[in-house]
Amino acid sequence: MGSIGLRNVSVLTPHPLFRNLTLTVGRGDRLGIVAGNGSGKTTLLRCLAGLAEPTEGDVVRSRGLRIGFVPQAVPEELLGLSLRDAVLSGLDPADRAGSGWRADIVLDEFGAPEPMRVQALRALSGGWQRLALIARAWVAEPDALLLDEPTNHLDLEKLFLLERWIREGTGGAAVAVVSHDRSFLDACTTKTLFLRPDTSVVFSHPYGRARILLAAQDAALANRNEKDRREIGRLRQNAGELRNVGVNSGSDLALTKAKQLGKRADALEERLKILHRDRPGEVRLASRETHARVLLRIGNLTVNRPDGEVLFHVPKLDVAQGERIVVLGRNGAGKSQFVRLLHRAASDPDACSDIRVGPSAVLGYMDQDLSQIPERETPFGFVLSAFRQGDRQTTALLAEAGFSIAQQQRPVGTLSPGQKARLGLLALRLARPNLFLLDEPTNHLDIPGREALEEQLLAADATGILVSHDRRFVAAVGTRFLAVEGRRVREVASPEAFYARIQAG
Incomplete structure (x- = not known):
């Protein structure tokens, strides 16, 4: 070793x-x-x-x-x-x-x-x-x-x-x-x-x-920097006054003291430390208002594999304003297939009679592969055509999301997974939805991005159905929890018992 x-x-x-x-x-x-x-x-x-x-x-x-x-x-x-x-x-x-x-x-x-x-x-x-x-x-x-x-x-x-x-x-x-x-x-x-x-x-x-501990250290550093800056200002003001006195009266002592104060201010400036700031492109979401109490209603829905095999059945589920329902389950249980079904029904009301999306609902959809963003399109072209913000505003929005001018003109397929995720979240923001369908939205987001997404969903009192393996994200944003196990769906009070069953095998 x-x-x-x-x-x-x-x-x-x-x-x-x-x-x-x-x-x-x-x-x-x-x-x-x-x-x-x-x-x-x-x-x-x-x-x-x-x-x-x-x-x-x-x-x-x-x-x-x-x-x-x-x-x-x-x-x-x-x-x-x-x-x-x-x-x-x-x-x-x-x-x-x-x-x-x-x-x-x-x-x-x-x-x-x-x-x-x-x-x-x-x-x-x-x-x-x-x-x-x-x-x-x-x-x-x-x-x-x-x-x-x-x-x-x-x-x-x-x-x-x-x-x-x-x-x-x-x-x-x-x-x-x-x-x-x-x-x-x-x-x-x-x-x-x-x-x-x-x-x-x-x-x-x-x-x-x-x-x-890091937050406490950063806060202490910020406080010390602020005190030092105030002291630097005071020292430089006093040095300036003494310098004027020395020049006007010919006092060498006043000029010497002015220099000493200036050196003390210089020493404090050297001690100032740069405060860390997370990288640009932080997550921000927007949501539009609706007076509807229930935005999504499901009754007697069967979720199947593409080959027709039954995965699970949902007898009844209403999604009311402010509810964020997290769907839990092992890989292959059908969670993503469920979200895709809901997306299809929201896009085409006649696609599934077992799903009813409220007439005032505006959908915000994001799947784990970000398939809603064309791989051959550029970020600039995608945002411009989808949301019609104008050239200048589109450039500014992408820059705010952390995209350089050069990155805005590259095909989406050449972007890093983290950049694609930020573009997907920008699209969610510009859509201003009041009903979110999010399948593994934290994939490829770093910790600041995940925490910002949590904060934004909570701040907007967002409504929707979410799938995630990120336990911290689930605990932060979920208000209701559905567990898919053995081709059955049941509501659970919290995800902890579900996690314990998985750990126990």
Whole structure:
């Protein structure tokens, strides 16, 4: 076992992602790395792994340290391999012969069924592909494990499994994990790094407690800066008055005191620290008023797979103003199919007689693939044609959402997932809906974006039906909860009992 140390490490691209970062990740550490999208988290992981070099500073690794690195995307060359062979590829070629048992042991830890192990990786779900990458990194028994967004595409069952494995199955290995899932970070990390362009901050606590401490530290810094600024103003005013006295009266003593006061003001200015601000493009929503009490009514609705197989039945459901109903269920239970049915009925009232959307309802729809945004269209063209704001206003709206002029003219298909999510939320805002249908809206949003979405939904007293695996988001915005289990839907008082059943298997 060993450690990875950073000494005054900076990365400039050319603007600083982070600078003067000093940090050690050692035996038994489980470090959560938190920052907004595009703020350097992946770059930091790659520097820790030796896959990238910092602009300044040193990365020191213990002699012989074995590092397992888990990227966000599945390497193309692995997709044609079987699950078992993909895991084995994490070993040196000379060690693979006769080592199939190693892959089997790791796959046993993750509960991979035997028939699945011979299937090609490209045929498996996104969740199993993520677990395959983690198993591939772990099969070589690394001393340090670096995980970049490991919860992407995981359903709740696999998410709980991964949390438990990181806590209990990684032994004394050093773990560093990048994630936007606040509940996940609280469940399996012991330290938190808030990565910032100027001064990054580390706390020896999981995310929730660390976030409280960070807020208190930021508030104290803001107060100190304000006091220092007032003192700087007073010193400069006094120095100016003394300088005038010295010049008018020829007093060397007054001029000397004026210089001393000026130097004290200069010293205080140097002490002022830059307050961190989250990146531009924060989430904002708008909602239009309606006098209708019930905006959506469902009666005797059957939700089927595309092949006709019955998934579940909804005998009766009314969605009243101010209600945000969260639909809970395992992957494959039919949650997304349910939301798609509601969207189709809202777009075409004759599509389904079992769904009635109020005449005053204005729909705001967002699916987890953001399929409502044309991939070949540019953000500028999409917003201009869909909402007719005019060229200048469209440019300003996109800039406010965090899109540069160059990004506004690129095809949507070339944008990052986080940028697509921000564009989808901008479209929701401009539609000014009073009925939201949101399927995994926090996918690809960073923590500031998720928290802003929560705040906006609450501030607007939004009405709608939502699907999400983000437990913190569900707890923050949900007012009613439906659990889909065993082809049945039932209302539950809170999601906690549902989560407990999943964890219990």
